[in-house]
Amino acid sequence: MSGWIKVCAAEEIDEEDVIRFDHGGRTYAVYYTPSGHYATDGVCTHEEAHLADGLVIDDIIECPLHQGRFHIPSGKAKSPPVCVDLKTYPVKQEAGDLFIQLPAV
Amino acid sequence: MSRGAPIVILGAGHAGGRSAEWLRRLGYDGELILLGAEPYLPYERPPLSKGLLTGAQAPADCHLQDEGFYRDNGIELRLGDAASALSPRDKRVTLADGATLAFGKLVIATGARPRRLALPGGELEGVCYLRDIAHSLELIEHLTPGARLVVVGGGFIGLEVAASARKQGAEVVVLEAAPQVLGRGLPASVAEDMVALHAAEGVEICTGAQLASIEGQGRVSAVTLKDGTRLEASAVLIGVGIVPNVELAAAAGLPCDDGILAGTDCATEALDIFVVGDTARATNARYGRQIRLESWQNAEQQAEIAARAVMGEGPRWEAVPWVWSDQHGWNLQVTGFPTDGAHFVARGRAAEGKALGFALDRDGALVGATALGQGLSAAKDLRVAQMLIERGARPDPAALADPSANLKALLKQSQAA
Numbered sequence: 001m002s003g004w005i006k007v008c009a010a011e012e013i014d015e016e017d018v019i020r021f022d023h024g025g026r027t028y029a030v031y032y033t034p035s036g037h038y039a040t041d042g043v044c045t046h047e048e049a050h051l052a053d054g055l056v057i058d059d060i061i062e063c064p065l066h067q068g069r070f071h072i073p074s075g076k077a078k079s080p081p082v083c084v085d086l087k088t089y090p091v092k093q094e095a096g097d098l099f100i101q102l103p104a105v
Numbered sequence: 106m107s108r109g110a111p112i113v114i115l116g117a118g119h120a121g122g123r124s125a126e127w128l129r130r131l132g133y134d135g136e137l138i139l140l141g142a143e144p145y146l147p148y149e150r151p152p153l154s155k156g157l158l159t160g161a162q163a164p165a166d167c168h169l170q171d172e173g174f175y176r177d178n179g180i181e182l183r184l185g186d187a188a189s190a191l192s193p194r195d196k197r198v199t200l201a202d203g204a205t206l207a208f209g210k211l212v213i214a215t216g217a218r219p220r221r222l223a224l225p226g227g228e229l230e231g232v233c234y235l236r237d238i239a240h241s242l243e244l245i246e247h248l249t250p251g252a253r254l255v256v257v258g259g260g261f262i263g264l265e266v267a268a269s270a271r272k273q274g275a276e277v278v279v280l281e282a283a284p285q286v287l288g289r290g291l292p293a294s295v296a297e298d299m300v301a302l303h304a305a306e307g308v309e310i311c312t313g314a315q316l317a318s319i320e321g322q323g324r325v326s327a328v329t330l331k332d333g334t335r336l337e338a339s340a341v342l343i344g345v346g347i348v349p350n351v352e353l354a355a356a357a358g359l360p361c362d363d364g365i366l367a368g369t370d371c372a373t374e375a376l377d378i379f380v381v382g383d384t385a386r387a388t389n390a391r392y393g394r395q396i397r398l399e400s401w402q403n404a405e406q407q408a409e410i411a412a413r414a415v416m417g418e419g420p421r422w423e424a425v426p427w428v429w430s431d432q433h434g435w436n437l438q439v440t441g442f443p444t445d446g447a448h449f450v451a452r453g454r455a456a457e458g459k460a461l462g463f464a465l466d467r468d469g470a471l472v473g474a475t476a477l478g479q480g481l482s483a484a485k486d487l488r489v490a491q492m493l494i495e496r497g498a499r500p501d502p503a504a505l506a507d508p509s510a511n512l513k514a515l516l517k518q519s520q521a522a
């Protein structure tokens with residue numbers, strides 16, 4: 001079943017920061033950037049590293065392991081060594097809470 | 106770029122492989138030949154002392170790209186084929202079989218080899234070095250439960266192998282000749298934290314310990330130190346640094362000094378010949394001096410610099426150095442030159458899960474930083490420190506020392522300043 005899953009209260013993510021969100025055996029990264037809230041897969045496409053340990057600058061997340069960069073809103077790989085894009089997921093805010101829309105399993 | 110003689114890359118390691126990728130990415134559409142002495146596709150070396158030894162990764166997991174990538178991008182891979190001579194004037198390399206290959210431009214990425222210890226017993230079976238996949242596969246055979254591994258050298262390679270061997274159930278002793286491990290660029294406090302981590306995992310580290318000989322009948326059975334101490338050993342890993350492979354370039358008359366010398370664009374003194382990676386001592390524009398780095402980051406970045414230079418883009422190498430090491434589930438990252446600092450500021454403690462160290466020069470500018478954390482918990486902070494160094498920032502030492510002060514705020518302050 002696809003649907004909107006509650007992540008956390010919106011205020012729990014600082015601006016220009018990212019948190020890890022685990023659901024259904026998968027890991028996601030949920031971001032608050034100057035342009036809004038976003039969600040992507042939580043593990044770098046290059047090697048096993050949680051993006052939630054990485055640095056957010058504007059709309060860019062940098063992997064903590066090799067400093068590969070992704071554009072958060074689109075998931076696009078921006079600089080080597082990463083070359084595979086991140087999957088992105090819709091995020092919405094309702095009554096102060098953040099929700100992520102996950103596809104049917 | 107005009108077609109003509111091919112671009113040849115000597116050395117199909119990490120820097121050589123990435124150089125080929127960058128040339129294609131930048132639009133070079135002529136003939137491109139990648140010569141490698143090893144039989145493997147270009148690969149990254151960090152897993153050799155970690156994932157490969159513990160079985161978490163296989164050799165193929167280390168490859169930069171799969172075979173199809175080179176085929177699809179018209180990169181001619183000649184593996185198991187090393188050059189034996191170079192003529193800068195004729196713009197030719199001589200291959201092992203005596204044939205010659207003309208080049209329009211040449212990128213030298215010949216890497217480095219382990220420094221050998223000339224000791225009695227140094228040729229016994231079970232005496233291992235670690236630099237390439239073949240070394241790693243040989244070492245794995247010795248890392249069995251109950252094995253007794255003596256590691257010679259308390260640098261990154263030695264300590265990473267010690268951690269991996271421990272995970273495989275081996276008994277491990279590390280011998281370091283100097284008074285502290287990781288002495289080539291890390292403050293004593295970080296070295297002490299690393300020794301404590303190893304002690305907690307059952308790895309014994311002996312500093313000031315000089316190896317005198319390795320003993321055994323055909324294969325290793327013990328080592329003896331200069332003070333007479335004898336340690337039983339079923340294998341010995343020697344990790345006492347690497348020697349850049351400059352011989353080909355030096356014989357061809359290129360200036361070398363512990364590395365092949367190059368300018369800020371990785372160009373050597375010879376026309377159309379560039380050098381990248383572990384064997385390059387290039388001028389770092391930020392520091393205004395020639396620096397040779399042995400790191401994953403450097404292989405990545407100089408590959409791009411040299412490719413841009415080949416394409417006539419006039420790049421400048423001005424990276425702030427950055428390395429990492431993984432040991433016992435902890436990640437240590439280092440940026441800049443921490444031992445160049447006049448003042449040191451500590452933030453947090455390893456015993457609490459995360460220890461950062463900042464090195465400031467006499468003017469208060471950040472020149473180096475270290476971050477040790479469980480998993481990648483300290484990586485983000487180190488990255489901020491690297492960016493502060495890149496900006497020449499003079500962060501407030503009190504804020505650096507205060508774990509509750511936001512490091513990223515210092516970055517914004519430096520931007521505003």
